[in-house]
Amino acid sequence: MKDKAADRSVEDRYTQWKSLVPVLYDWLANHNLVWPSLSCRWGPQVEQATYKNRQRLYLSEQTDGSVPNTLVIANVEVVKARVAAAEHISQFNEESRSPFVKKYKTIIHPGEVNRIRELPQNSNIVATHTDSPDVLIWDVENQTNRQPVLGATPSRPDLILTGHQDNAEFALAMSPTEPFVLSGGKDKSVVLWSIHDHISSLATDSGTQKSPGSNGKSGNGSTVQARGIFQGHEDTVEDVQFNPSSAQEFCSVGDDSCLILWDARTGSSPAVKVEKAHDADLHCVDWNPNDVNLILTGSADNTVRMYDRRNLTSGGIGSPVHIFEGHSAAVLCVQWSPAKASVFGSAAEDGVLNIWDHGKIGKEENGAGAENSNYPPGLFFRHAGHRDKVVDFHWNSADPWTIVSVSEDGEKTGGGGTLQIWRMIDLIYRSEEEVIEELDKFKSHLLTCSGSS
Structure with missing residues (x-):
């Protein structure tokens, strides 16, 4: 009985939220996923235009085993502030896929992707955590686009970072100041690597698309030893x-x-x-x-x-x-x-x-x-646009008030979960003085218009 009541309150909250979308949001793209995603991260901006910018988005796909787990690189059309119309924002269907999100490349991942982190010095380079002690490093632009079909061999990571004694599934970070990688795991350890020398060699290879070997892999998969292990x-x-x-x-x-x-x-x-x-x-x-x-x-x-x-x-x-x-x-x-x-x-299991x-x-x-x-x-x-736990979100540093968030509400949406890209209206976060100033301008504009008529 309690579960039914909880479900009803979530649906009520969601219905109320949906009715307020045109009022609260400057832009919202709702994308129903085929498979659940445990991590979502913004990549580099690749194109700028008048009304929208194109930007890479990194996503994981956690499958049921009928097809391989993948790391997906998508292109997202990020609509600029004050461009989307309210009726467009409100017209979305929970069960449909957003035209703003398009797959660009698929990497077949050895195991499920629990966490993705991009390298601040070069956001084409990402680290992933899976159910193993290793951290995997991918040069996503140079990896070959693969078809995730049953039995396909996994893509080969560009680097494998070793040092954990047990599985390291979630704790993962990259340093903003130098190409250093940090990880934590079930072995109760925090492990630090420098990938500085390897990144420079990846960069020199980047002019040439690596062709997969006979087993469909790309990347050289060389291993990097830990710089430090912290207990x-x-x-x-x-x-x-x-x-x-x-x-x-x-x-x-x-x-x-x-x-x-x-x-x-x-x-x-x-x-x-x-x-x-x-x-x-x-x-x-x-x-x-x-x-x-x-x-x-x-x-x-x-x-x-x-x-x-x-x-x-x-x-x-x-x-x-x-x-x-x-x-x-x-x-x-x-x-x-x-x-x-x-x-x-802050995102939580309450779906908020x-x-x-x-x-x-x-x-x-x-x-x-x-x-x-x-x-x-x-x-x-x-x-409150998600109807089950929000497992990850990421602020967009290229468009700072735009957020991507992903949730495990597949049962409620008939898919693999929900990806949302959204930006609240700027009146919410701007200072009171700025808002009043803008309203005064708007008022004087109205008076001018009515005076000229």
Whole structure:
């Protein structure tokens, strides 16, 4: 009975959300997937035009075994701000595929793709995690386009990063400052690699499309040994992240409820260990690219916590700057906005993707929103377009308020889940002064028009 009631409340929330789409969104593309996807990431922009830009999108396809698992490179037409009409935004069908998303290339992946990360220095190069101890590196532009048919041999990765003693399935990051890769796994270890020398050799090969060998593989598959192995967790490491301004400093979170900061220059033991960062397993972590003191963590205790690395603990227990309570189920993914230092998103098993601004906390208590206790402090937008757990999302750094999100709601949509690309209307996130100024311009324009008639 409870499940039916829960399903009904999800459907009610979704129906209400759908009716508000033309009001809340500047653009929305809804794409029904054939197979579930566990990871979605923006790649490079490949073309700019007047009304839209073309950009690569990386997606995983987790199949049932009737065809191989794949890493998909798609082309997305990203409609520019204030171009899409409201009636166009509202006209989508949950069971159809979006004309804005088109497959460009398919790589047959050895095993399912649990996590994808692109290299900031060259976003044609991506790392993937599968159910194995290795991290796989792909030069996606040079990989051969393959047909995912039953029995097809997997594509060969360009590099294989070794060093884990057990499966490393989710924790994966690439450094913004140098071509360094970071991973965590079931062996409770955090492993660091430099792929600097290999990337330069991949770049020299990039003029020529590698032809697959007799077994249909491409890439040279050479292995890279770990630069460092870091021990300090007591359970599976679920997520890792680099300090945005140093490839030698990074953090990790795990099923031991710990947040650990590391510094490769001082050895392989934790620099700082927060013993009880949350009241349950930690699933995700992100380090603020615009304010390197702030770190976000998300947990199975349904909360997001913001830590200041200058003051992480109090008596050995985590001492967060703020606890964000806006989800009713485990938080799976957190990410800071590239556009504004105080803004971040959090996605959870409750099917909601929340957008927060920690800069609003405290200020809004005396404002108009104070009496509306339905919304926790700092929450300013709820994306409720998914009807089951939102497994991944990614802000678009080329178009900073545009987000791609993916969910496991295949049973409800008759497909393999839902991919959505969306951008809220700018009136929601712009400052009050800017909005008032714009409305004044609009008012004076109306007066001019009526005067001239």
